[in-house]
Amino acid sequence: MSAPIQIGTDQHGQAISLDIEELLATRLLVQGNSGSGKSHLLRRLLEESAGIVQQIVIDPEGDFVSLAELFRHIVVDGAAYSTQELTRLAARIREHRASVVLALDGLEVEAQMRCAALFLSALFDAPREQWYPALVVVDEAQVFAPAVAGEVSDEARRLSLAAMTNLMCRGRKRGLAGVVATQRLAKLAKNVAAEASNFLMGRTFLDIDMARAADLLGMERRQAEQIRDLGRGQFLGLGPAISRRPVSVQIGAVRTGPKSLVQKLAPPPAASPDDLHALLHAGLHLEETGVRAPEPVPVAPAIDELIGQIAPDAPPPAPQQPSVPGKSAAEVDTAIDAILREMAAEDGCTYQAPVKLYQDFTVRCRMQRLTAGQLDMAGFQRRFAIAVAGIEAPDSPEAQEILRIARVLPDDLLAPFLAIAWAAQAGHPCPDDDELAVIYGTSSPGRLRRLLDHYEKTGLIVVRTDFSGRRSVSIPELGLATEPLEA
Numbered sequence: 395m396s397a398p399i400q401i402g403t404d405q406h407g408q409a410i411s412l413d414i415e416e417l418l419a420t421r422l423l424v425q426g427n428s429g430s431g432k433s434h435l436l437r438r439l440l441e442e443s444a445g446i447v448q449q450i451v452i453d454p455e456g457d458f459v460s461l462a463e464l465f466r467h468i469v470v471d472g473a474a475y476s477t478q479e480l481t482r483l484a485a486r487i488r489e490h491r492a493s494v495v496l497a498l499d500g501l502e503v504e505a506q507m508r509c510a511a512l513f514l515s516a517l518f519d520a521p522r523e524q525w526y527p528a529l530v531v532v533d534e535a536q537v538f539a540p541a542v543a544g545e546v547s548d549e550a551r552r553l554s555l556a557a558m559t560n561l562m563c564r565g566r567k568r569g570l571a572g573v574v575a576t577q578r579l580a581k582l583a584k585n586v587a588a589e590a591s592n593f594l595m596g597r598t599f600l601d602i603d604m605a606r607a608a609d610l611l612g613m614e615r616r617q618a619e620q621i622r623d624l625g626r627g628q629f630l631g632l633g634p635a636i637s638r639r640p641v642s643v644q645i646g647a648v649r650t651g652p653k654s655l656v657q658k659l660a661p662p663p664a665a666s667p668d669d670l671h672a673l674l675h676a677g678l679h680l681e682e683t684g685v686r687a688p689e690p691v692p693v694a695p696a697i698d699e700l701i702g703q704i705a706p707d708a709p710p711p712a713p714q715q716p717s718v719p720g721k722s723a724a725e726v727d728t729a730i731d732a733i734l735r736e737m738a739a740e741d742g743c744t745y746q747a748p749v750k751l752y753q754d755f756t757v758r759c760r761m762q763r764l765t766a767g768q769l770d771m772a773g774f775q776r777r778f779a780i781a782v783a784g785i786e787a788p789d790s791p792e793a794q795e796i797l798r799i800a801r802v803l804p805d806d807l808l809a810p811f812l813a814i815a816w817a818a819q820a821g822h823p824c825p826d827d828d829e830l831a832v833i834y835g836t837s838s839p840g841r842l843r844r845l846l847d848h849y850e851k852t853g854l855i856v857v858r859t860d861f862s863g864r865r866s867v868s869i870p871e872l873g874l875a876t877e878p879l880e881a
Contacts, residue, residue, distance in 0.1 A: 397443075412592075421591060423576075424436065430624070438648050449528065450529065451467070451533070453495050455499050461495060473862035503545075508553060518560050518564075541584065558572075559586055594630070595621060597625070607621055748771070779812060780812060783808075811854060
């Protein structure tokens, strides 16, 4: 059985076909310098075979997302998913035989390698009953299977290279047919390139790449020069799915296009040099005004920490003071809230020992002739945590629901959780580590990480970090989540 698709014509105008059925068993390697038409070839292959076989595209530049417009491919933004989510997504892709484009253009190179490695490994690990045939097209394969170590970490290179090797060496038995495209054969790992039995070689200029391409095509070295003379969109093809002898192929037209198009020649603006000089330098030397350098965060003296450890949990309540005549209990409570917000707004307040803060609170209440005794030490800590977290309406149903969930926490661990939960309730990004450290009253990143781990182990939060490094936090019991925070 065969499933031929036309990919172009030869020098005589005769149609050149590629057998998809044969390709699934023998894999394909595409090589061509930038501008040779390599991506155009891949797009032609994908468009013509879209109705025949499932397609999975690893797209580091986001050029193939336009396939979704005409061919119903699902675009998966690799930067938007966590490790666990991407693994589950890949498993469902195999299960439901969906054609997808994994767009990695929102990630740095090392993150692209890790994301692609995880995704390919999850496809590879599908259960046997889901080993349906699928074309796995990897553009710019030299990024994911580099021949030599680069600027990325050894771990990222090892993971990515292992996934690509599995795809090309062992993927056939699992129904995965690798189609890898590279700008330079010399930059692609040999154990990945060597597993392909079909080749489409485009224009290249470097001697080492021309020599390797000629070897793969079974040409003599003196014939390798013709590879340098190939035109844009013209390739030399060889392999059981294409031809038993090297054949020249002019790739046919496509119906979709890349996300970004190369601009045609355009003359520079006709403005005079003086006008351009004015445009380039307008406001260049203006200094920003009204921006103050952040003040250093005060560190609590060691003595305060000792006081907090030694002092009893609940010091004797302050003596009752007569309230201001004519003030109701609600008015007194409102005034106390105002004092707490005022204290919470002061720099370095969270770095002070609770005992010292409580003493400051009672003094302020006496100055306003308020009854502070109605708040013991525990009640003060709880209401002060609410003020520090920025909850302006603690009596609202939303705030009360958050406080109900937070009852499992000790008072000294309460404020950071309230800040996170209130951000989720408002649909805002999660406070960053610096903000949470100030709210918690610590200068130690390790201590803050341990606090977040404690929240997560308690089941209060679920921290999710996507491949672009953006962190969001979910509150499972509320069914809410913060917006992603840029790293």
